[in-house]
Amino acid sequence: MNLRNKYQEKLQRAIAQNDFSNAIIFVKALDIINRISIGESVELGNKEWELTLKNDLEEDFIPDINKRLSLSASSIETYIQCPLKYRFQQIDKIPPKPNNPTLIFGSIIHKVLENFHETKGELSEQKMIDILNKEWESVEFEYSIRKKKFKEQAVEILKRYVEICSKDKPDVLATEYEFVFDIDDVRIRGKIDRIDNGTSGKKVVDYKTSKKSSSAKDSIQLAIYCIFLQEHDKGSLKGIPESATLYFLRDKKQPKYSHSFTKPELVMIQNKIKEVAQNIRASYFEPITGVHCEWCDYKNLACPAWES
Template identity: 30%
Template sequence: MSSSKRAAALSPSRIGTFRNCPLQFRFQVIDKLPTKESQVRQRGTLVHAALEHLFDLPAPERTFSAASSKMEEAWEKTVSEKPDLLTELFEEDKSEENQFLETARQLLANYFQMENPDRLSPAHREKYLRVTDKERLNLHGYIDRVDISPTGLVRIVDYKTGKAPAERYIAPYQFQIRFYALLWYLTQGELPARLQLLFLKDRQVYTYTPTPADIDATSEEILAVWEQIAAQARSGYFPPRRSPLCNWCDYRAYCPLMEGTAPEISSEGVAQLLTVQADLEDETSL
């Protein structure tokens, strides 16, 4: 009999969190502990919204001024929906809010030095894909933009609001964009011709041409990570991992590395997580 509760799914961000720190993954995904609002996250959301809605406009109207207006509209909507957000982010300091918005505008200005949006006709924006792969794992993700050429060639584009990493740190970004290529391949039956990351802060572009071997390697990589996650979920122990990111972690009060105390793991959260692997009986009953 089919379950009415939708199974959990793995995404690039969830896998990235686990690789960075399994305990952080547990707090976020299994225990669902609350997090604080972040200027970095809010800025990224704003810039993505502006670039998404910029393409609602006719090509000649896709200017920096229009993108800035789209961003301001998104910010006003966010603040109206979350009345406490301004205090959380800026402690009601208007100058800090202005600086926050100015840095977001600069990222948009950088974008216009990297692409000419009036020459683009995206086939999809914020494209959500969800699929069960050959290992019966549920995978999902949002693709910022999909361009399809007149000849049918597909380019997957992902916006990053931070700086481009040094070459030795590019692997997590490569994995994310290859994850999107895998989603596209499994849902559309074709391999994207090009994968592209736009690092807006320093105007760097990373371009990659995926191969069938990349698809297989990414599938194997996801399965290997999932096996680690599942084993830790069944044991109930997700080890903490120290890194430079610890100072910015939302869960320091619960982390033993920071002299915190972790709450008891959520059994309900563990059960929900383990449904990331599709149930054969449920699938065959559809």
């Protein structure tokens, strides 16, 4: 086991045991390990954990960050939002809060919609609710009252979805379409929620259960889907999609935000991904503050921006 993995495991055990004083120490140790691994000179003090780390550094080889990075659209967006959060999540492997109800809810809705379009037959409201009830049986929420509230929200969202589909039935070609491709020495992985057949090409759709809507044009996630289909897919789906849509399932007035990406726009996104990869390899993990800090799982875990 290399030194980084050794301290990642210590950190994960400390968090699992709610031992946050030691967790903070291990976060600091991992930061030092990352800095030394790219050639920085770091002077350690005489605290017990620093002496232990100093001894470990003398005994263990510290590898550089993997030359071939493997990134997803969400991890790229996380880095752009806050490089330190990316480090905690992807490099230090600090697990997020367990049983996050919002994440559980989003996962269920995605699964229900996948099954809804995969099974043949009429796209009826009853069919949707039957699928939801089946998926809901296996779900565990921390509080039963919260589970009941989320179930009510799910029923409302999915009934509205069926109503929209009945007025404009999509010609669904694929759901949860997994992909992997390379941009230079960066491996990109992901999954497209839905691919439809349009009038002049393919359409990609990404479901969102968040309450706040955002622009499709600014979505790196949608752009990555289009880059893959444009350049790397070898099947019948190949080509720049006719449109790329963020489908905000909670939005009653305007749930769909669409954009048709151009080749120059996709080149810009590829360059942005290369820039993110370069910064990750250089161990640039400075925090960026904003409204996203309020719901960050790591804000109380040695985050200098939050502490200040």
